Amino acid sequence: MGERSGLTSDEIAIEQQYLTALHARVDAMRQEAVKRLAGTRGSDGGSVAVWRAEVTRLDAVRQGMCFGRLDMRDSGSVYIGRLSLFDEDDEPLLLDWRAPAARAFYTATAAVPRGVRRRRHITTRDRVVVALDDELLDLDGADGGLVGEAALLAAVTAGRTGRMRDIVTTLQAEQDRIIREDHRGVLVVQGGPGTGKTAVALHRVAYLLYTHQHLRTRGVLVIGPSRIFLDYIGQVLPGLGEHSVVTSTVADLRPGVAVSRVDPPETEVEKGRAVMADRLAAAVRSKVRMPDGPVDIDFEGQVLRLDPAACRRAVRRARRTGLPHNQAGLVFQRDLVDALARHLADRLESVVLTDTGEAIDGGSADGRLSEADLRALAAAGVVVGQDDGPKELLDDTDRTALRDSLLADPGVRAALDDLWPRLTAEGVVADLLGVADRSAADWSAADVPLLDEAAALLGESCPTFGHVVVDEAQELSEMAWRMLMRRCPTRSMTVVGDLAQTGNPAGARSWEHVLAPHVADRWRLARLTVGYRTPAEVVDATADLLAAHHPGTRPPKAIRSTGETPWRVRTTPADFPAVVARLAPSLNGRVAVIAPREHVDRLAEALSPGAAHDPSAEVVLLTPRQAKGLEFDAVLIADPAAILGAGPLGHNDLYVAMTRATHRLGIVHPGPPPAELAAVRER
Numbered sequence: 001m002g003e004r005s006g007l008t009s010d011e012i013a014i015e016q017q018y019l020t021a022l023h024a025r026v027d028a029m030r031q032e033a034v035k036r037l038a039g040t041r042g043s044d045g046g047s048v049a050v051w052r053a054e055v056t057r058l059d060a061v062r063q064g065m066c067f068g069r070l071d072m073r074d075s076g077s078v079y080i081g082r083l084s085l086f087d088e089d090d091e092p093l094l095l096d097w098r099a100p101a102a103r104a105f106y107t108a109t110a111a112v113p114r115g116v117r118r119r120r121h122i123t124t125r126d127r128v129v130v131a132l133d134d135e136l137l138d139l140d141g142a143d144g145g146l147v148g149e150a151a152l153l154a155a156v157t158a159g160r161t162g163r164m165r166d167i168v169t170t171l172q173a174e175q176d177r178i179i180r181e182d183h184r185g186v187l188v189v190q191g192g193p194g195t196g197k198t199a200v201a202l203h204r205v206a207y208l209l210y211t212h213q214h215l216r217t218r219g220v221l222v223i224g225p226s227r228i229f230l231d232y233i234g235q236v237l238p239g240l241g242e243h244s245v246v247t248s249t250v251a252d253l254r255p256g257v258a259v260s261r262v263d264p265p266e267t268e269v270e271k272g273r274a275v276m277a278d279r280l281a282a283a284v285r286s287k288v289r290m291p292d293g294p295v296d297i298d299f300e301g302q303v304l305r306l307d308p309a310a311c312r313r314a315v316r317r318a319r320r321t322g323l324p325h326n327q328a329g330l331v332f333q334r335d336l337v338d339a340l341a342r343h344l345a346d347r348l349e350s351v352v353l354t355d356t357g358e359a360i361d362g363g364s365a366d367g368r369l370s371e372a373d374l375r376a377l378a379a380a381g382v383v384v385g386q387d388d389g390p391k392e393l394l395d396d397t398d399r400t401a402l403r404d405s406l407l408a409d410p411g412v413r414a415a416l417d418d419l420w421p422r423l424t425a426e427g428v429v430a431d432l433l434g435v436a437d438r439s440a441a442d443w444s445a446a447d448v449p450l451l452d453e454a455a456a457l458l459g460e461s462c463p464t465f466g467h468v469v470v471d472e473a474q475e476l477s478e479m480a481w482r483m484l485m486r487r488c489p490t491r492s493m494t495v496v497g498d499l500a501q502t503g504n505p506a507g508a509r510s511w512e513h514v515l516a517p518h519v520a521d522r523w524r525l526a527r528l529t530v531g532y533r534t535p536a537e538v539v540d541a542t543a544d545l546l547a548a549h550h551p552g553t554r555p556p557k558a559i560r561s562t563g564e565t566p567w568r569v570r571t572t573p574a575d576f577p578a579v580v581a582r583l584a585p586s587l588n589g590r591v592a593v594i595a596p597r598e599h600v601d602r603l604a605e606a607l608s609p610g611a612a613h614d615p616s617a618e619v620v621l622l623t624p625r626q627a628k629g630l631e632f633d634a635v636l637i638a639d640p641a642a643i644l645g646a647g648p649l650g651h652n653d654l655y656v657a658m659t660r661a662t663h664r665l666g667i668v669h670p671g672p673p674p675a676e677l678a679a680v681r682e683r
């Protein structure tokens, strides 16, 4: 890495002056936007939205607006920040970090300086420059691999606030490469815990929106594992000036479906398998009834008869359209109504009328049109008078009117619906799962992709996006993948995850396995290898666990050590809650107690009030699943053996739990420690 230069207060003063000028420029732009916004009163909503978005954007990028400067060997200096700014003469003042020319800020090293002589990290608070950190890159130097190391270390060691921060000032080269990868196709980012997958995915969204305007119109969707997680990352994109991204969990992706139940692991696995799609399709198909004999339908007092061959023909024709069930049902209905209308018209026309309207052939026994015939014709809008007996009994308009009145007739509709019923997604899934009382069907997270699949089979459309980001992607079942693919017809996706952290037994064991059915081999893999969250001491504590369950998987390379060795404490089952409650606050900072579900109630009682429910509390109680993607200054694992034993992927859950710590890790085990943790120092 480059050599640090001595920094004088003069240099801080120079940067302060520049920063003040930048803020003055943004103040002026904001004022202008506010004026324009006021001027749009009464004008179209479009320009109101544009100016409102501009004010929001300018407010959002204020904090840390300018964070870097590159001094080039052959040209002048460039300031790097959260947006591009130009002075009144259109001279550049600040370069958006996403612009191609800003790239060297993240990738230049002493070994490959990319024309950069000096890289300066500028730390600001509000409108004040508080620190500068320089690297000189034109000296011969070994390449340490990290860019802006002092600023990076300051960022990763800072206390956690409970909300994720953006890392735009200290992005590393391996991360920058992924962020700027082509947006087309599926990019999988695999990396161990704390390697910045979430951070990279979110910065990639900001980069893609900046670079590809069409994505602003088409929309970007970010999928996360839980609402707590989405809340945790919720500030990152707005801080990068992006407010339009939709974030959701898979379970929340279907409006109107409330998840209120947790399935046992075996059920979750079963519901997650792709074969459920075939079962749902078969279930929907089976709802179409082929009658064995003729079907009699009452219409306006007459009996119309559908013969089974006509029904079969209509089913075949409807299926041939390839339309989803409910739409194909309309084709089926229309087909049979046509048949019925023909049938009715033939019957009516077989009545040959005299000039005075008397029937001389067929019709009713007395040779006149029956009452029912007249009613049917009247219902179809055909007026048959005694004096002006119809010359053409049924023209095209009459036939259409006849079809419409057949279609509108409740008796006809009920008969057709009985053959090809109109279905709801909830009904189909409840039926397949054998849920007795449909109205009370309360859904689990694993039911949501089934409901979505059923809805698609029935012909409901869902919103689609130009790019979809899937975080903690290893947790998604095959059915959940199908659901997401429907939302991304262009298959432009960023998928980030870690197969060693899969906790959902229906989740991924291999990327190939979950992606190939949708994109064949058109996906590419990028890896992140450096761990920014967990210090070396915590990484070491997980070594035996990782080796036992994922032999061959290398843990992330930690960029720092804290000197704080993880410890474990043995206790008795009886004392366990009290010991956890006593130790948790002593860990200092923002602390997570991570425990298996079976202990949550007991521990919630023992811990400070609110811990169980308030993720922003100083001490928060979480299950490993809830802790996914989050991080804390300190973590206390409560009963690791129970976490390991809670399900087939308990070892991955324990790995997730241990790697949430940015500084300190403690373990409380009632009884002997699991073998995987025996090497952790006993206290």
Ligand SMILES: Nc1ncnc2c1ncn2[C@@H]1O[C@H](COP(=O)(O)OP(=O)(O)OP(=O)(O)O)[C@@H](O)[C@H]1O
Pocket (backbone or CB within 6 Å): 152, 155, 156, 165, 166, 167, 170, 171, 172, 175, 191, 192, 193, 194, 195, 196, 197, 198, 199, 200, 498, 501, 532, 533, 628, 629, 630, 631, 659
């Ligand atoms: N280049 C960087 N500069 C500063 N901080 C970074 C950098 N990269 C990652 N971090 C920090 O490291 C921590 C872990 O990042 P992140 O949550 O994105 O990791 P992850 O790979 O998604 O982890 P997990 O798999 O455990 O969910 C975050 O606090 C993030 O801000």
